[in-house]
Amino acid sequence: xxxxxxxxxxxxxxxxxxxxxxPDGIxxxxxxxxxxxxxxxxxxxxxxxxxKERHPDDLGAVISRAQEVGCRKLIxxxxxxxxxxxxxxxxxxxxxxVYTTAGIHPCSSAIFGASHAHRDAEDxxxxxxxxxxQPASEDDEPDPARTEAIISGLRKLIESARRAQxxxxxxxxxxxxxxxxxxxxxxxxxxxxxAAQLDLVLSLSPQPPLFLHSRAAHGDFVGLLREKFGPxxxxxxxxxxxxSFTGTVDEMRELAGLGLHIxxxxxxxxxxxxxxxxxxxxxxxxMLETDGPWCEIRPAHAGWRHLLDAKxxxxxxxxxxxxxxxxxxxxxxxxxxxxxxxxxxxPNPRQxxxxxxxxxxxxxxxxxxxxxxxxxxxxxxxxxxxxRWVEGAMVKGRNEPCMVERVAQVVAGVRGEPLRDVCEAAxxxxxxxxxxxxEEEQKK
Numbered sequence: 001x002x003x004x005x006x007x008x009x010x011x012x013x014x015x016x017x018x019x020x021x022x023p024d025g026i027x028x029x030x031x032x033x034x035x036x037x038x039x040x041x042x043x044x045x046x047x048x049x050x051x052k053e054r055h056p057d058d059l060g061a062v063i064s065r066a067q068e069v070g071c072r073k074l075i076x077x078x079x080x081x082x083x084x085x086x087x088x089x090x091x092x093x094x095x096x097x098v099y100t101t102a103g104i105h106p107c108s109s110a111i112f113g114a115s116h117a118h119r120d121a122e123d124x125x126x127x128x129x130x131x132x133x134q135p136a137s138e139d140d141e142p143d144p145a146r147t148e149a150i151i152s153g154l155r156k157l158i159e160s161a162r163r164a165q166x167x168x169x170x171x172x173x174x175x176x177x178x179x180x181x182x183x184x185x186x187x188x189x190x191x192x193x194x195a196a197q198l199d200l201v202l203s204l205s206p207q208p209p210l211f212l213h214s215r216a217a218h219g220d221f222v223g224l225l226r227e228k229f230g231p232x233x234x235x236x237x238x239x240x241x242x243x244s245f246t247g248t249v250d251e252m253r254e255l256a257g258l259g260l261h262i263x264x265x266x267x268x269x270x271x272x273x274x275x276x277x278x279x280x281x282x283x284x285x286x287m288l289e290t291d292g293p294w295c296e297i298r299p300a301h302a303g304w305r306h307l308l309d310a311k312x313x314x315x316x317x318x319x320x321x322x323x324x325x326x327x328x329x330x331x332x333x334x335x336x337x338x339x340x341x342x343x344x345x346x347p348n349p350r351q352x353x354x355x356x357x358x359x360x361x362x363x364x365x366x367x368x369x370x371x372x373x374x375x376x377x378x379x380x381x382x383x384x385x386x387x388r389w390v391e392g393a394m395v396k397g398r399n400e401p402c403m404v405e406r407v408a409q410v411v412a413g414v415r416g417e418p419l420r421d422v423c424e425a426a427x428x429x430x431x432x433x434x435x436x437x438x439e440e441e442q443k444k
Contacts, residue, residue, distance in 0.1 A: 031317070031423045033408060034073040034430045035066065035401040036263055037174075037211070037243045037289035040098070041076055041086035044293045044398055047389070055389030063094060065381065065394070066401035069317075073436050074098050074401050077174050077211065077291075079105035081153055088161055091168040099168055099436055101211045102157055103175040104150065107184035109193035110136060111150060114143035135182040142192040151200050158204065170434040172201050173211025174243070177224075180215040191220060198228040202235065209433050210240025212260070218251045225258070233258045239433050244268070244291050249280050256285040261429055263287045265407055266295040266399070269303025275414045278303075283417075288407050288426045292399035297406050299376060306413025307377045307406060316412060316419040317405045318378060377406075 039045075045062055047055040066074060076091065076098055078084030084102035091098045110116050161169040175197045177190050185193075201207060214221040229236040242255050243263035252262055262281050265288075268274055290296075297303060310316040380402070383394045394400060412422045431438040 029420050031070045031405065031408065031419060032427055033069070033071040033288060033404045033423060034075070034427060034436065035071055035290050035292075035404045036075045036241060036287045036430055036434075037077050037265070037291045038074050038401045039077050039079070039083075039292060039294070040074070040090055040401075041078070041083040042293055047386075049386060054386040055395075056391075058389075058391075059090070061392065062400050062402075063097065066404070067097070069380070069402045069405045071401050071404050072097070073430075075170060075211075075434065075436075076100045078102040079174050080108040080111075081150075081157065084154075084157060088165060088168060092165060095168070096437055099170045099434070100161075101171040101173045102154065102161070102169055103173040103197060103211070104154070104193055105174050106176055106178040106190045106193065106213060107181055109189050110140075110185040112142050112147050112193050112196070113140040113186075113189050114146065115140045116146075136184065136186040136189070138186045138188050140186065140189065142189060147192070147196055151196055154197070154200060155204075158208075167435070167437060170209070170436060171211040171240070172197070172204075172208040173240075174213050175211075176213035176242075177217035177221045178213060178215040179217040190217075191224070194221075194224055195228070198224065202228060207237040209238040210236070210260075212240055212242045213244070214242055214247065218247055218254075222254060222258075233260075241287050241433065243287075243289055244295060245277070246270075246274060247277070248273075249277050252277050252281060256282055261285050261287050261433060263289045264411055265289045265291045266297040266301065266303075267291070269297060269301045269410050269414070272302045275302050278411055278414045279416075283421070283425045284429060286411070286422070286426050287430050288404055288411065288422075290399050290401050290404050290407060292401060292403070293397075294399060296397075296399035296403060297410060303410040303414060304376075306410045309413055310409050311377050316409045318409075 040059065040062070043049075043051075045059045046057045047053055063074070074097060076087040078087045078101045081104075084100070087098075087100035087102070091100050104111070158169060158172075175194060177194055178184070179187060179190075201210065212221075225233060225236075236259070239259055239261065241261040241263050244265050244267050245252065245262045246267050247255075256262065262285050264278055264281070264286065268278055297307070311318045379394075381392065381394050382390075383396050384390060386395050386398070389395060394402075408419060408423050408426070412419045415422065430436070
């Protein structure tokens, strides 16, 4: 994989479909995105939180918002057999927009153990909120019969999807190693799970690209990849991505040197060190993701300042701001926005007929509630708590694929590059690895 050809240049990739010309001859760029990692199979996007329904299913609105900002393709992550099947169901409902992966996440890999309580892998889902202070026992040994059954189930799922939904399942994963969360699954079981799934990938024809996970496990992670695919990953036919990357610059460079791509999301911008890694990613190895409903970009993150900078300069995704800070129009680096929110003006501003309040009367009134603090950066849609959900609103704390535009803006700011270059490079890289129905379009 280390010797694969470079991706098309951003300018070449953008030449056909993302630039329009206005009647007065002004060229207009409309950003386009692919969210390579969005967990739409999570019940939270159906209004269910920790097993309890909090609001109606709004998955359709989530996908619609993504499309509105220019996110044309979404890859829904499978993290166990259950979520992988649900992801395929969503892809069936949104053909040509939603694509999927299938695999067993390292935090779901305890099912390979002989003593694991969940005996039926077909109905298994990732455990909820185990105690981080209680690492999973290293005494549990991998069960050969369980392993054979799980791998057989994954093989059947992949083969069935390829027959029934050609082109929908675009990668194997999410799988890998996560030593930051050993309370979900022991190191021993994660290594067993990763190795068994790599063997499955090697046995598949055609071989799918890899959707990989690595946290605080770089040495073992790269060691297993090299053991299975060769020192330079020569036997890896379609490449892959290490998503939600939070490792060091040296780790990133080793992965990129092996021909792997690097996925960036809110977790990639938490610290200045994280941002330095993003700045160093070769442009032909960059991919964008949200990893929603998690990994949102927060004000406390080092990368947040790049959203503030773009807002202050009125550039990038904020190039079309009106005087009230709303996203209003499409400009040179803006995608079409939702209908701007406007206040209703007073038709007779000099003829206020309301009775005047005396000081005494005003003092007797209860104090007004403080106004809601305005967001630091513009929001296209209102955001509410899940208990106060209303149609058309985003849910506070639930990251959505429409926020991929913020990921792109932060990446552009960190790297000091135009938003267009970042978006088009990420698009070209993603299509090159995963296809997503765009292969024929690129040949034209």
